[in-house]
Each structure stands twice: as structure tokens, then as C-alpha cells.
Amino acid sequence: MQTSLRTALHVVTHPEAFCSTPAELAIHWERLKNARGQTVDHDRIGAPAYLVVNTDRIRTKVREYAQTKGYDLPPDAA
Numbered sequence: 001m002q003t004s005l006r007t008a009l010h011v012v013t014h015p016e017a018f019c020s021t022p023a024e025l026a027i028h029w030e031r032l033k034n035a036r037g038q039t040v041d042h043d044r045i046g047a048p049a050y051l052v053v054n055t056d057r058i059r060t061k062v063r064e065y066a067q068t069k070g071y072d073l074p075p076d077a078a
Contacts, residue, residue, distance in 0.1 A: 008032050
């Protein structure tokens with residue numbers, strides 16, 4: 001059972017690796033909820049609502065915005 005929970009935790013915490021199989025994400029999420037004694041009503045919840053985004057694009061936008069505002073960001077920030 002412990003290995004199963006460890007696998008479920010890995011799948012749920014790395015959605016970008018499993019986004020092509022939403023059913024697998026749902027199964028592992030439910031397994032984690034059941035381990036906490038919670039139930040899942042699949043008729044009341046929708047599809048996963050997470051985004052896998054390109055962080056380099058966000059980093060560039062943040063730096064551009066900071067520059068327009070005159071902020072001096074250190075090299076390792078955003």
C-alpha cells in the first residue's frame with residue numbers, strides 16, 4: 001500500500017508529466033483522498049483545472065514589466 005501511495009503522490013505532484021492521461025491523474029488523486037479517509041464524488045467535480053505553462057515566457061514578461069517600472073531586479077529574481 002505504501003508504494004501505491006508513493007506512486008500516487010508522484011503522479012499528483014507532477015501533473016505536467018501525466019497531463020495526457022487525465023484519468024490516471026484522477027485515479028491517483030482519489031487514492032490519496034481515500035488514504036486520508038475522504039471520499040470523492042466524481043459527478044460533482046469537473047476536469048482537472050491546472051495549467052502547464054512556459055516559465056521562460058513568464059520570466060521574460062516579469063523582467064519587462066519591472067524594467068518599465070524602473071525596478072532593479074537581481075539576476076536570479078523572476
